Amino acid sequence: MSFDTQSAGLFLDKAARTATAVPQFDSGAFDVDTAYAIQQASIANRFQRGERLVGMKMGFTSRAKMVQMGVRDMICGRLTDQMMVEDGGVISRAAYVHPRVEPEIAFLLKRRIHGPITPLQAMDAVEAVAPALEIIDSRYKDFKFSLEDVVADNSSSSGFVIGAWARPDQDLSNLGMVMSVDGRPVEIGSSAAILGHPARSLAAAARLSAQRDIPLEAGSIVLAGGATAAVALAVGASVTLEVQNLGRCGFTVGE
Numbered sequence: 609m610s611f612d613t614q615s616a617g618l619f620l621d622k623a624a625r626t627a628t629a630v631p632q633f634d635s636g637a638f639d640v641d642t643a644y645a646i647q648q649a650s651i652a653n654r655f656q657r658g659e660r661l662v663g664m665k666m667g668f669t670s671r672a673k674m675v676q677m678g679v680r681d682m683i684c685g686r687l688t689d690q691m692m693v694e695d696g697g698v699i700s701r702a703a704y705v706h707p708r709v710e711p712e713i714a715f716l717l718k719r720r721i722h723g724p725i726t727p728l729q730a731m732d733a734v735e736a737v738a739p740a741l742e743i744i745d746s747r748y749k750d751f752k753f754s755l756e757d758v759v760a761d762n763s764s765s766s767g768f769v770i771g772a773w774a775r776p777d778q779d780l781s782n783l784g785m786v787m788s789v790d791g792r793p794v795e796i797g798s799s800a801a802i803l804g805h806p807a808r809s810l811a812a813a814a815r816l817s818a819q820r821d822i823p824l825e826a827g828s829i830v831l832a833g834g835a836t837a838a839v840a841l842a843v844g845a846s847v848t849l850e851v852q853n854l855g856r857c858g859f860t861v862g863e
């Protein structure tokens with residue numbers, strides 16, 4: 609029996625659009641391939657509303673994130689222009705179910721990447737790097753999910769902030785990352801937490817791009833994945849991320 613990916617996609621898109629928590633799917637209801645088909649069906653609704661694909665987010669590329677969410681495999685999701693939050697901007701708490709924020713590194717591509725490549729080859733396709741904050745928001749009740757659930761839900765992708773782009777020809781292997789809320793550090797980590805080097809996440813993105821049919825072209829953005837656990841967002845919070853040698857970015861949470 610085949611799972612109805614179209615209705616599941618519509619269901620999750622509506623949950624995101626209306627910021628409403630929904631129940632998890634039954635365990636074993638569908639496999640990972642089907643989960644990506646649901647993700648695609650869900651995102652198709654956004655495209656129909658005029659949104660544009662701008663890149664890909666990687667998930668569970670650090671141990672801290674895997675431990676926090678109890679999920680072990682790397683995943684990916686689609687990023688659209690509508691999810692972009694201006695650096696220094698304000699988000700509306702009401703637009704989310706239960707938003708969290710995590711510190712990331714973003715890559716801007718100058719060429720297409722597609723299929724298995726090495727981290728070095730991946731870096732060769734990079735135009736610029738930047739500090740980034742990802743705002744994740746699971747549409748599932750209590751922010752709990754199986755690997756299949758979260759993939760279907762576009763890997764919790766919901767918003768992202770990117771700081772000023774910096775030159776990619778620098779050592780990205782062990783950059784200190786400090787995420788602060790209202791000026792107090794809440795998570796401290798290193799870019800090394802992302803698979804040992806964020807370029808490994810970019811290489812994995814190239815592989816997933818081919819495997820899951822998510823184009824990564826010149827101009828696409830790739831989020832390498834949270835370097836630390838994510839932190840819940842409350843109204844009034846002012847979040848900043850400072851990445852060693854790269855710079856900072858931030859946003860605040862309004863009603």
Ligand code: OOG
Binds near residue numbers: 665673742746833
């Ligand atoms: C899933 C998304 C994971 C990351 O950076 O590891 C992710 C979630 O934690 O809800 O974005």
Ligand code: MG
Binds near residue numbers: 666744834
């Ligand atoms: Mg993330």
